[in-house]
Amino acid sequence: MAFDISSRFRTGLPAPAAPWNGFPAYNFVGGHNDAASVPIDAFVEASERVLRREGQTLATYGLDSGPQGYAPLREFIAGALNARAGMAETTDNILVVSGSLQALDLVNDVFLEPGDTVIAEEASYQGTLTRFERLGVRCLGAPLGEEGIRMDTLANMLADLKSDGVTPKFIYTIPTVQNPTGTVMPEGRRLELLKLAGAYDTAIFEDDCYADLTFDGTRPRAIRALDTENRVVYCGSFSKTIAPALRVGFVAADWDVMSRLLAVKRDAGSGALEQMVLAEYCSAHFDSHVSKLQGVLHEKCRAIMEALDAEFGTSAEYREPKGGIFIWVTLPDGVDTMKLYEAAAADGVALNPGAEWSVEPASGRHSMRLCFGNPTLDEIREGVAKLADICHREFGVPVRSANVAR
């Protein structure tokens, strides 16, 4: 009798993964970035220099730097946060992690247990929302405006929770280039957010993965920079500024949080070559690289807005992103973007259906997130045209495109 190994699996497993079939022809999903901007020559140089200088430390777990990550990379990160986001970090406040996804897992593991309540922006990063759901945590969506979370509504939410005897564990926010809506929360509103968190005795989890990619090159001070009470845990990433495949992100937190993050972390560190090469590369080139990348992404952003205008006309509503690699598009009520997603996938166009990026899935069912970082300018134009065709075929909108009736 043959053995069925699945008879030994645990209960409640997620459905099996499907085999991977390569990237779609028009790839408007995921945090992929501009391939031509990967700084190959400088990586080769950095890699040779750092390996020859200290490659022998690869023989030890954590190099010579201990569990918080390669010390020179932590020095770069602390310096960059201080210079670019007005923070005041030391290397002891920095933990290098394997992409910001690990930051989410570790911070969640320190703060959350089943039955807890958290608040997030009503449209937010899917990877965060699915994590809350898996952990059995109730997530409430704070309404968004042109400048991020609307503080009046948030105040009402917090007051309602308090009257129910509930203190949220934290408010999770992506204040700078909000994912997916692309807004930037101004400094005044950040101070209001801190004040509200103080009044209702809750913490803030600030996810700043896109903050270096504003198109005008400016960014407000981080919420953590404005915090005087150790209320904010902060995370960032090199995935969007340098390259996602590297899998290097970071957390900034005071020692009372850091010592707990380290206690729940069980992976013996992140990949050393990435940490070494990033430290070597970034200390010389980060500012100039990011400044150039801002321009490349801005051009792609303009291209996708032009393509949406040309192909969808007034059927596609969006707010011009302040930076980053994605645009949040709302289609007419008749369009179910989950169905559009399925039809488009079958035709080689990948998009993120809005329901998967919304605390209340129903509120995102006419919206979609389109990422423009990875496709070329031509692919952006062709892909959006193809998407308009598919949308017309499935839902009858847009009726006209590029001045031609369909």
Next chain:
Amino acid sequence: MAFDISSRFRTGLPAPAAPWNGFPAYNFVGGHNDAASVPIDAFVEASERVLRREGQTLATYGLDSGPQGYAPLREFIAGALNARAGMAETTDNILVVSGSLQALDLVNDVFLEPGDTVIAEEASYQGTLTRFERLGVRCLGAPLGEEGIRMDTLANMLADLKSDGVTPKFIYTIPTVQNPTGTVMPEGRRLELLKLAGAYDTAIFEDDCYADLTFDGTRPRAIRALDTENRVVYCGSFSKTIAPALRVGFVAADWDVMSRLLAVKRDAGSGALEQMVLAEYCSAHFDSHVSKLQGVLHEKCRAIMEALDAEFGTSAEYREPKGGIFIWVTLPDGVDTMKLYEAAAADGVALNPGAEWSVEPASGRHSMRLCFGNPTLDEIREGVAKLADICHREFGVPVRSANVAR
């Protein structure tokens, strides 16, 4: 009123981590390896070649290879397992993970839930035992002999469990260079193990992290190679053969298991530079590198045995390891190695107390694991001498060392 962020932490958190103070002077713990053996020149070459050829794929999550890891590395791994361990893997059976620790987490996540029972060798890898404990899984220890698990005792354990209505989820084994005892299970016994697993309807989790490091260069076929029923999930690592700081390991499993491992994996892949550089380096140099490393480690193993003989005399009992980077030493009944560990740590000598490497902590309380991969030959001699002094000071043994009464 100042905010106490720990008031928002979850219940049941592990104790905070202590700040890192650098490696001890005599470092006999951890899977650290020989620093002089890190192949720096070849890494520099491999790194330049692979970056220039395909560095632009760093702009995409998973490169162009999907969620199972960089395809050329999976090709190397499958080929090496087939050539060196008699397996018959395709690249579809290989998942690249961030060190074998992630392999443990993923396999555990697919198979285990609180209340489950597993069987492990009575002395086993601490990282595995602590994981079972954290998951609320009962782990039973199978007695070990010169050739690994004693099959007669295992048969009795399985029969007893069956009479209690319990089917273990799997038998976790490190058959080749068992951690910590350094034994190698011969092929005949591997077949017996498969037969017993078959008779009692359980799976096998084969951890083969040290299998390439036998001192005589030979290894039996893997248990997974002998399995005809898809009963065995297999993991290995580059930490011991190349460098631990890289954090690259792998799982070999059929698709019914692989598709579940992928479904519970949420990290967007392992570091790309390591995967790219390892694939490039290993396809040219793995066999010759490992062959040379076997010799280096064998010399260090002889040095630690000589030092133990000289410094501890008959007070230190050990079995000569067949390979790897550690030796399992048992001291007289009067020596509590947990106390020795504390006293030695204060004096700059790090060791693994046996209780932490034993399914039943009490059974390991006179034993310790000493890792000899990272210290130099001189550090091995000095460190063991220092340890003997500390042990004499604390417990009165050894009475004599190097022919001198203490």
